[in-house]
Amino acid sequence: MHSSHSNRATGQRKISRPGTSPRSRNHTLATGPPAVNMRRTPDKMGAQERRFLEAAEKGDRPTLTACLLQTEEPFDINVTDAMGRTAIEIAVDNENIEIVELLLKNDNIKIGNALLCAIREGVYRLVETLINHHSIQSNKAMLGEDWPKTLDPAEAASAEYSSDISPVILAAQLNQFEILNMLLQEGANIQRPHKVSCLCETCENERLTDSLHHSLKRINTYRALASPAWMSLMSADPMINAFKLSWELQQLASLELEFKDTYVQLSEQCKQFACDLLSQCRSSEEVIAVLNKSNVPDDDERTDVWAAKLSLCRLKLAIKYEQKQFVAHPHCQQLLTSIWYEGFPGRQQRGSFVNVLVGLLLISLWPVLALCYVVVPKSRAGRIVRSPFMKFLYYSISFGCFLILLTLATFEPYRTMKGEIKGGLNTRASDRGPAATVIESLVCFWVFGMLWSEVKQLWDEGFKKYVHQWWNWLDYLMMSLYLCTFSLRASAYYVYSYKEGAEDYRFAIRTHWNSFEPMLLSEGLFAVANVFSFARIIYLFQTNPYLGPLQISLGCMLVDVAKFCFIFILIISSFSIGLAQLYWYYDPETPVCTTPDSCVMEPNVFTS
Known part of the structure; x- marks a missing residue:
């Protein structure tokens, strides 16, 4: 997968430099506190180091071997070019496995961002070669939650990916199934983010240090957790996991309003994943098996799915978590339609006129069939009413x-x-x-x-x-x-x-x-x-397909009307209080005196 796609998936910002080849990756602004970059700049680079990097770019194995073996003019094997790339990163970008294997033989080589570049490119053999290096095998936790601890702060500030994006998180975000499976077999894992309202010491320190980095770290983690690759490989029931994660992301969207669009997008991604799983069903029996499955294992469900056709535990759970796309899926709707008209067979084969006549006949038989349902519920007539x-x-x-x-x-x-x-x-x-x-x-x-x-x-x-x-x-x-x-x-x-x-x-x-x-x-x-x-x-x-949407529109309209009524009441109340403040002195009735001894109480202009 190319770098442009990876950066869209991880939400990074890039700064392009002139003179960059199409296969070269761009420099990225990492999220985190600024740090001093102690690397050598290209103008301070020695001739041997320049020759070494050019050999890595061209894939010149003999020249690269000669540079590694010579001892007269020592140089830094982790030197970077103008784009901030080391030799091993250049080889990974070019997918040159031979050069990568040659560089890994040197004990002083730093893998660092090269592993993330290999995951981004999606080359399984490259990732496998890098993971088998002794620096990673001695500390496999760096593939997951300990990844930020292994990064040099000076290098992390200018790295392509943020320090909180570990190899397993990046593989999950990019849906690299094989690579992610390999990382999971190596013991890598993604730690679930704490709640937004968490008051633990770690969360408090991260908020005080950099609140933006804390929020972006949560988003990057949820991007990995919401990926189809992660849910497919790590969930015993991916569909249930997609329901719950979609609901959780919807709640986060209402709590972190600054990143509402991002959370809503991830929630929709989980909903679409559940619909894609349902689309894999190829028969009504498979659809029934999916919709009937509950969280509690039951042997009877697997023996006869048609006998428990009306339980639909999974469908009820989808309604609970407001999975509208799942409920509206054609496979789900087709099954519901067949169940709904079970007592009205041949509806689609008959014409509308015949259906109306049959409906009128059933209405006329209503008292008889209702009595049969109460008296003999297991009879044929009673089963029709069921x-x-x-x-x-x-x-x-x-x-x-x-x-x-x-x-x-x-x-x-x-x-x-x-x-x-x-x-x-x-x-x-x-x-x-x-x-x-x-x-x-x-x-x-x-x-x-x-x-x-x-x-x-x-x-x-x-x-x-x-x-x-x-x-x-x-x-x-x-x-x-x-x-x-x-x-x-x-x-x-x-x-x-x-x-x-x-x-x-x-x-x-x-x-x-x-x-x-x-x-x-x-x-x-x-x-x-x-x-x-x-x-x-x-x-x-x-x-009704015509009146149903009107009912929904009416419900939404009433909510908006209530909001406007609240605004009107607020405005009217403010004017009422203002008028009362102006006219508090005047009584509702004022004495009107024709003579000093003859006064009558009459209403004035401020009576009402």
Whole structure:
């Protein structure tokens, strides 16, 4: 891999010098505190050293051997050229393995940045040759977390890569699978960064010394951890690791706002890696095996994947970590579609008109099939209702009937009566504790059915998952309001029907009722519950490809509207406080005196 690509991957800055060959690497500004460079400059370089570097550049083995063997004019074997490259680095850039092997025979050779250059070029044999050198074999920890300790501070300031980029981190960032595997076999490892809020001594010292270097070190480490090569080689379950790391990077993006774009990009890289893994599936059975896999090993999952098709543990985990790309993947959607329409076979083969007729037939059979589902759930008719599509269809029909009952309860005949009959005595409109009508009893029956459904959902999903779904909060408010309504109605009926002496003042015109009359409170709560009930229809829009995006847009719009409302309230409050400060002296009413003894209190211009 060429140097230009490596620097894009590691986020480095380069300074180009004139007269550089295409294969020569450019000088890079390293991240870290400035240091004094004690290397020789080209104008102070001796003739023998210049000849030595030219031989390394041209690959002139005889001349290079002669320079190494001569003892009359000693020179520094680690001398650098105008670009700051040593002879071994030049040989690595030129991928000249013979010259590299010749230079490594000298005990005074410093490998240093040459190993990183070999990893950047992606030449496996070069990296293997450098790693086998005794200077590295004696301290294998330098391939990982001890790499900064082995660098000369004077050289690290002008090196191509930052001091925190170790060989294993660079190999992971560049997705060099074979080289990374070799480094891991040598014992190299990447230490996971501490939390942003970590208060350990190491983090505190790094923040005080150079906060930018501390942040860039964290980013470079996460670049390596988020690489497909690292996740593939180091994770027992790369897909789960990609989910969790993507979620972690999203959290870091909201904490370190200065590097938000970088963390978001790395998070998207992890999401794409999970999608690429799913793309490797070549059959529905493989997709089911992937989506059904859980963190707990289970032998039954491997024996029959079709039997546990509806568990979809991996898919639920993707939803938990907000992996939208994974859930929207064609393989995942195709499986979900097949599961969704399992009880509605032949949907795609039939025309739209036939599908409408079949749908109307299923709707007309709703009471019969629902009864079969309750009485004989294991029968053929009961199994039909168990499919997701049939459950959703009949749930929608049931909720539609519930809304029809609410509408009928709102326009019952006693509510539409006119004249004295409506407001007179001994009528239902003036009854403080009326009994429930047939329609109101059906509404109560439906509410208790939906309440039982919510209890079952809470039992199946658990309290934590249940409260994390915003639609469940709407259901909770709706059920609470209806239960409060029923309680007030029942208490009012009991008080005015069975309490001694209550019959004498049971009937009265509503204008004479107490403001906190149970019947008035129940009607108010019932009205609010009706609003929530009709708003619940929006939940059904999710299955429609046209109304679903509108629902999402509506949700985002409400958040923006709330932000604008906050700004408006802030502005109006500031003006109100300013006006009150100006007009605090004037009373709402001012005495107007026609004579000294005749004064009348009248409102003035500042009354309101």
